[in-house]
Amino acid sequence: MRVSLKDVAERAGVSIKTVSNVVNNYAHVTPGMRTRVQKAIDELGYRPNLTARHLRKGRTGIIALAVPELGNPYFAELAGAVIDVAADHDFTVLLDHTQGDREQEVLVSQGFRARVIDGLILSPLELESDDLRSRTDDVPLVLLGEREYDLPYDHIAIDNVAAARAAVRHLTGLGRTRIAFLGARTDTANQPAHLRLRGWREALKESGIEPQESLVASVGGWDRGDGAVAMARMLDSGVRPDAVFAFNDLVAIGAMRVLHERGLRVPWDVAVVGFDDIAEGRYGAVTLTTVSPDKHAIARLAVESVISRLRGAESAGNEPDGRELTAEFQLVERESTLGRR
Amino acid sequence: MRVSLKDVAERAGVSIKTVSNVVNNYAHVTPGMRTRVQKAIDELGYRPNLTARHLRKGRTGIIALAVPELGNPYFAELAGAVIDVAADHDFTVLLDHTQGDREQEVLVSQGFRARVIDGLILSPLELESDDLRSRTDDVPLVLLGEREYDLPYDHIAIDNVAAARAAVRHLTGLGRTRIAFLGARTDTANQPAHLRLRGWREALKESGIEPQESLVASVGGWDRGDGAVAMARMLDSGVRPDAVFAFNDLVAIGAMRVLHERGLRVPWDVAVVGFDDIAEGRYGAVTLTTVSPDKHAIARLAVESVISRLRGAESAGNEPDGRELTAEFQLVERESTLGRR
DNA sequence: ATGAAAGCGCTAACAA
DNA sequence: TTGTTAGCGCTTTCAT
Numbered sequence: 001m002r003v004s005l006k007d008v009a010e011r012a013g014v015s016i017k018t019v020s021n022v023v024n025n026y027a028h029v030t031p032g033m034r035t036r037v038q039k040a041i042d043e044l045g046y047r048p049n050l051t052a053r054h055l056r057k058g059r060t061g062i063i064a065l066a067v068p069e070l071g072n073p074y075f076a077e078l079a080g081a082v083i084d085v086a087a088d089h090d091f092t093v094l095l096d097h098t099q100g101d102r103e104q105e106v107l108v109s110q111g112f113r114a115r116v117i118d119g120l121i122l123s124p125l126e127l128e129s130d131d132l133r134s135r136t137d138d139v140p141l142v143l144l145g146e147r148e149y150d151l152p153y154d155h156i157a158i159d160n161v162a163a164a165r166a167a168v169r170h171l172t173g174l175g176r177t178r179i180a181f182l183g184a185r186t187d188t189a190n191q192p193a194h195l196r197l198r199g200w201r202e203a204l205k206e207s208g209i210e211p212q213e214s215l216v217a218s219v220g221g222w223d224r225g226d227g228a229v230a231m232a233r234m235l236d237s238g239v240r241p242d243a244v245f246a247f248n249d250l251v252a253i254g255a256m257r258v259l260h261e262r263g264l265r266v267p268w269d270v271a272v273v274g275f276d277d278i279a280e281g282r283y284g285a286v287t288l289t290t291v292s293p294d295k296h297a298i299a300r301l302a303v304e305s306v307i308s309r310l311r312g313a314e315s316a317g318n319e320p321d322g323r324e325l326t327a328e329f330q331l332v333e334r335e336s337t338l339g340r341r
Numbered sequence: 342m343r344v345s346l347k348d349v350a351e352r353a354g355v356s357i358k359t360v361s362n363v364v365n366n367y368a369h370v371t372p373g374m375r376t377r378v379q380k381a382i383d384e385l386g387y388r389p390n391l392t393a394r395h396l397r398k399g400r401t402g403i404i405a406l407a408v409p410e411l412g413n414p415y416f417a418e419l420a421g422a423v424i425d426v427a428a429d430h431d432f433t434v435l436l437d438h439t440q441g442d443r444e445q446e447v448l449v450s451q452g453f454r455a456r457v458i459d460g461l462i463l464s465p466l467e468l469e470s471d472d473l474r475s476r477t478d479d480v481p482l483v484l485l486g487e488r489e490y491d492l493p494y495d496h497i498a499i500d501n502v503a504a505a506r507a508a509v510r511h512l513t514g515l516g517r518t519r520i521a522f523l524g525a526r527t528d529t530a531n532q533p534a535h536l537r538l539r540g541w542r543e544a545l546k547e548s549g550i551e552p553q554e555s556l557v558a559s560v561g562g563w564d565r566g567d568g569a570v571a572m573a574r575m576l577d578s579g580v581r582p583d584a585v586f587a588f589n590d591l592v593a594i595g596a597m598r599v600l601h602e603r604g605l606r607v608p609w610d611v612a613v614v615g616f617d618d619i620a621e622g623r624y625g626a627v628t629l630t631t632v633s634p635d636k637h638a639i640a641r642l643a644v645e646s647v648i649s650r651l652r653g654a655e656s657a658g659n660e661p662d663g664r665e666l667t668a669e670f671q672l673v674e675r676e677s678t679l680g681r682r
Numbered sequence: 683a684t685g686a687a688a689g690c691g692c693t694a695a696c697a698a
Numbered sequence: 699t700t701g702t703t704a705g706c707g708c709t710t711t712c713a714t
Contacts, residue, residue, distance in 0.1 A: 116395070253624050284625055359701075
């Protein structure tokens with residue numbers, strides 16, 4: 001941060017404007033002038049000060065992504081995709097995490113954690129609609145994830161109900177009838193699993209199976225340990241499912257560990273389906289059948305939405321607010337339901 | 342980004358400086374004035390423009406972290422730790438990834454990917470000392486990881502040789518004698534596994550075992566699939582180790598999958614030790630014995646090093662350049678060497 | 683095609 | 699204690 005346009009201008013014996021023109025590849029510069037200025041730039045090792053440019057232009061080229069937890073491979077993989085897509089659009093990504101804690105999610109949404117950003121992609125877990133309704137920050141916001149919001153912000157997700165239905169249908173199609181859902185929340189106020197639970201119910205009813213509450217297991221969180229605890233508790237209570245549909249892959253993996261410890265064979269005794277398609281599920285002793293959301297599409301939709309919005313803030317023609325943008329998903333069938341071939 | 346200090350000043354009928362004083366909690370402001378200005382701030386919904394502040398102060402409060410791959414849980418977990426430590430120091434983190442590609446690592450080190458940062462923490466895989474020697478960017482740089490560099494940049498790592506030795510000693514202590522190393526590189530020019538390989542050799546010799554090259558397996562990368570391929574190739578070639586020490590947990594997990602497919606039982610037929618202690622290793626059908634680096638300490642040392650350097654750029658008393666900062670590690674013994682209890 | 687000068691919003695000397 | 703003012707380095711009218 002030492003040599004500025006002015007220094008280059010003096011060295012080349014031209015005005016600041018001319019140097020700026022060269023730096024920004026302005027069309028109308030004579031070749032001779034261009035090489036002369038370029039020479040001065042190279043000799044001095046000039047690098048434009050982006051902060052100054054940002055101040056002048058009112059934009060930073062940075063978008064923030066806030067996820068619950070980087071320790072969850074789904075979010076780590078998603079973050080990687082967001083970084084790539086953002087780079088395609090010449091944006092860099094500021095990463096933050098909230099631990100899925102409502103208070104932190106509010107702080108992030110209000111811009112109190114990072115305030116030099118052009119836009120924000122937030123994947124909330126506990127945030128409520130009201131928290132966002134009272135939002136005062138004016139940087140464009142895009143929401144990710146399984147929660148439903150009725151707010152003037154774009155929301156990007158896969159069709160969670162349909163995905164859950166596909167997962168459970170796969171299990172009923174294999175003749176399973178006692179299909180547990182692992183990963184609900186006890187406090188109905190906060191129910192990220194809401195839609196997936198609904199898909200579970202619908203698919204069961206389709207097959208003439210009455211959903212039983214004893215087969216719905218609550219969890220404290222959605223990590224491997226939470227899945228293990230929930231699975232163990234269900235088995236201890238005497239409930240014996242012949243299949244498990246888990247809120248996500250981590251919960252499924254925790255459940256599989258417990259099943260393994262108890263001598264229950266996956267998939268023969270209990271079939272397991274997860275959600276997220278994290279890489280981990282492709283390499284265990286028993287590979288995991290799972291709902292695979294198109295992470296790259298999610299990343300692309302999110303980044304493009306936020307960018308179009310920050311452009312819209314300047315130009316006139318805005319898109320409607322609060323769109324529901326849906327990415328594709330796929331059911332990937334592996335050993336945890338099909339067995340080893 | 343609409344209402345500025347000036348607007349607030351006019352509203353409150355005071356000077357810009359006074360508003361600035363209030364915003365920055367300057368000590369000498371009369372309580373009456375403070376509340377009066379605060380009122381105007383609240384009414385107008387004023388938010389300081391950080392870009393302007395940064396331009397003025399010459400700092401952005403952003404440090405960049407560049408890792409090979411967020412899909413590798415080790416780096417995802419490390420990134421989470423870096424974000425936390427940075428937040429403790431009021432810094433935010435710009436995240437980038439390089440795919441472990443030398444060219445991209447060079448771009449990052451030169452600041453061509455993100456140029457609004459106060460400092461850079463880079464975890465290179467293929468970068469060579471010469472690439473850094475010709476570095477022209479002047480933002481403070483800190484290096485992470487297993488490579489050795491002789492450069493004027495702080496380098497943070499655990500004692501890789503000692504860690505590898507501890508891992509292999511654990512295996513020899515269990516009576517294993519044919520201990521494979523999974524995760525070398527064929528091109529000796531680039532050998533991130535160098536130090537771990539040395540530890541492997543030393544520990545074997547200590548036990549009077551002559552290291553055999555047939556037990557060293559090369560890989561194309563360090564992901565699960567690479568571990569699987571390397572393990573399969575070794576078994577196919579007729580080499581039959583009774584233990585495997587892998588470059589990292591992912592390679593170990595890939596290897597375990599192949600052992601499982603071939604009906605070789607871990608740890609009875611083949612014991613396995615990984616490196617990194619990613620969460621995934623704690624929940625498989627066979628939990629993974631591994632070298633656990635103190636990720637939080639690494640994050641702390643990295644962030645503090647980079648911050649002290651950017652402070653040093655302003656004040657006089659600099660620390661010596663190119664320090665070797667070492668974090669602790671621990672060997673965590675699990676089922677892949679001890680079996681199920 | 684190039685130059686001069688204003689100003690983005692803020693902080694920090696210096697004055698009062 | 700509060701006000702005035704000069705930049706931080708850049709882009710951008712408006713002249714030339």
